[in-house]
Amino acid sequence: MVVSIRRLCLLVGIASLASACTSMRAPSESDPLEGFNRTVDGFNQVVDKAVVKPLAQGYDKVTPPEVKTVIGNFFSNLDDISVAVNNLLQGKPKAAGSDITRFALNTTIGIVGLADVATELGFQKNDEDFGQTLGVWGVGSGPYLVLPLLGPSTLRDAPARVVDAPLDPLYHYDDVRVRNSLFVVNVVNTRARLLPATDLVERVALDQYAFVRDAYLKRRASLIRDGAPDPEDQGYKDFEEESSSTSTVPEAFPPFKAALVQTAPANDEVSTLLPGDLQQSDRAREGLGLAN
Known part of the structure; x- marks a missing residue:
């Protein structure tokens, strides 16, 4: 199954909107240096574009x-x-x-x-x-x-x-x-x-800094776990509860990045920018149109 570019843009837009809303609040515990970081990020973007x-x-x-x-x-x-x-x-x-x-x-x-x-x-x-x-x-x-x-x-x-x-x-x-x-x-x-990925983020992300920050932190955490689901994630806990109530062994609970890699390998660079813990159960995947 191939995920269309339109659907991919919609999913990235939803994630970026959530990141933008987060950035409107006070700096999070993971980003107490936000003022300094945004200044450096602005400098980096100037160098990149020039x-x-x-x-x-x-x-x-x-x-x-x-x-x-x-x-x-x-x-x-x-x-x-x-x-x-x-x-x-x-x-x-x-x-x-x-x-x-x-x-x-x-x-x-x-x-x-x-x-x-x-x-x-x-x-x-x-x-x-x-x-x-x-x-x-x-x-x-x-x-x-x-x-x-x-x-x-x-x-x-x-x-x-x-x-x-x-x-x-x-x-x-x-x-x-x-x-x-x-x-x-x-x-x-x-x-x-990375041109296709960064161009896509520039077009759809309301706050590029917040989007990249959240994506980087989520992906790094996922890499340290070797791609395993985050036990602290609420979705993972819900999945474990659903799994324990069934007699059959369910499929692995993949992060959203893995789903994109499997369905759209040509857009792997785009998937690396997406938060790594946007995990979903079979019911959520059906809602996104990603279910087999």
């Missing part, structure tokens, strides 16, 4: 899709090293072994990562970083924090970048000019990939 976005649009227009895929594969392969280390630190040796296998296959057979042969062989890409590792260890996220040029983060995730940085092989590359050039290529390629 420099990064135009570069990404030009790059997207002249670069063949196959080339963009190859570039993305290259940087994704380098990222697998950091992912493997963090999976080990989180006590997930099986996942870490899969990450190492991915890196070995893609670096050799895949020609320094230009081809993602590991995924074709069944070794799926994982998403881990030291911020998530700290979360698994029980460190709270702390206040939401917008970093200059780097964007959304938290008081926990921001310093964690310092730990992840040396795990990137490019960090140790001696030729500064080449290293900086590759960094720029990675930024522009990533920004180009």
Whole structure:
């Protein structure tokens, strides 16, 4: 089943309206630095609109899709090293072994990562970083924090970048000019990939700052749980009650992001911007027209 663009826009609009209403109240516990964050966010948007976005649009227009895929594969392969280390630190040796296998296959057979042969062989890409590792260890996220040029983060995730940085092989590359050039290529390629998602949010979100903040915090929490439902969510409690009253084993209770990924894989970047805990029971899914 394919979710239409119109329905997707409607769902994003509803989520953004809720975010906007939230932002009209006093700063929440998760965002006591809202005044500072909005100032930095405004600066980031100015830089993005003046420099990064135009570069990404030009790059997207002249670069063949196959080339963009190859570039993305290259940087994704380098990222697998950091992912493997963090999976080990989180006590997930099986996942870490899969990450190492991915890196070995893609670096050799895949020609320094230009081809993602590991995924074709069944070794799926994982998403881990030291911020998530700290979360698994029980460190709270702390206040939401917008970093200059780097964007959304938290008081926990921001310093964690310092730990992840040396795990990137490019960090140790001696030729500064080449290293900086590759960094720029990675930024522009990533920004180009996110153009459909950010353009959609710009069109429908009443308060882009609040929408991105809520989406980032929800998604980070979901990543730390490895996509598992939030036990503190009321919808999850209702689901558990409904499940216990039936004799059959129900399907997994997926977050809204997972539903979008399954039904509209081409819009994966859009789904990553949506709050990760908008979960629904079968009855709610029918109301949204997402039920099978």
